[in-house]
Amino acid sequence: MSAGAGAGFVDYRTTRDRELRNQLIEEHRGLSQQLARRFRGRGQSSDDLEQVAVLGLLKAVERFEPERGLAFTTFATPTILGELKRHFRDATWSMRVPRRLQEHVLAVSNVIGPLGQELGRPPTVAEVAGATGFSQESVLEAMEANRAYSAGSLDAPTGDRDGGGGDLASRLGEEDPGHADVEHRALVESLLEDLPERERAIVRLRFWGGWTQSEIADAIGISQMHVSRLLARSLERLRVRAEAEAEAGPGVK
């Protein structure tokens, strides 16, 4: 790291000047491009990979603390690699979705959390449209297309960024569906048992615990749209299982 670049990071820590931040990103773009190239040939476009790598670079610039004496590249490399790996784990489209729509899903996903914080309440569709520059119709299309976005296999072990899987339920104080006073608790329980632990916890929190998607998203460190995807996929899976159980015998009213 040159002395000039180091001074740039010190300045940025103090001023948070957007122009300076962009300049720092440009100065280190070669690093993100180099790391993105390692992931070529895995079904993602170079542009997408570089975009994801730049996002990692941006995060690294935001978090870098030059006073700790670490070279920026040493600090940024694992951050950028982490972003690329997460992209591969999360970002697989389960059916053909036009590139434009994929970008819309990503853009909408990125604004909902910050916009909710800014407003102090969940945003409306019109507000999401305003923040992204898309039409409301495009936002609604993105909401639907979000279902086709494979948020990692439902059976895949959950990673650190998603709050881990093993202790998620206990950390969140998982709700007991028995509290809902349902006649067929056993059926509900057996259906829920079919879900991986993270999805089971999310379903319980949303439908028995009364948590909103945003609250769950904040608690486990993923986006609201990721929670929405996991819920939609979990419900689909539960529905198939419930119909199979109903075919097999009584248990529904």
Place this chain on the structure above:
Amino acid sequence: MAGEHAIGETRVDERKVVLSIPAQPEFLRIARLAAADVGSRCGLTYEEVDDLRIAVDELCHAVMVGSEVSDPMRAGTLEIHFSLLADGVAIEATCTNEATPRLNELSAAILAAVVDEHEISGGVGGVSRFRMVKRVRLP
């Protein structure tokens, strides 16, 4: 005026969107999109719109259980009426697939969490019905 609000010049409590689709799961995307659009016009938040879509999915699937959904000739028709209320959205539907609608406890719990009112009935003259209401919660 009490019980009403306006979008532009138009009162929202007298308008209705009617959608008729084959009662087959692959057509539910259209129902979800219509519900999302109507919900957003009524001022539901992004998450509330997502809740409404979940409810549409649950109830539409519930009236299709046990029907010949894979047979276009026997699947029947799902007619969905979306009403823009002054304080939310009401959705009523009829399904002519001659199946008996079933709502298991899991679906009932899901619906209780995502909409303010819901009911389902069926079997009368081979027609199933459902109704739901979701109200705006914005402060």
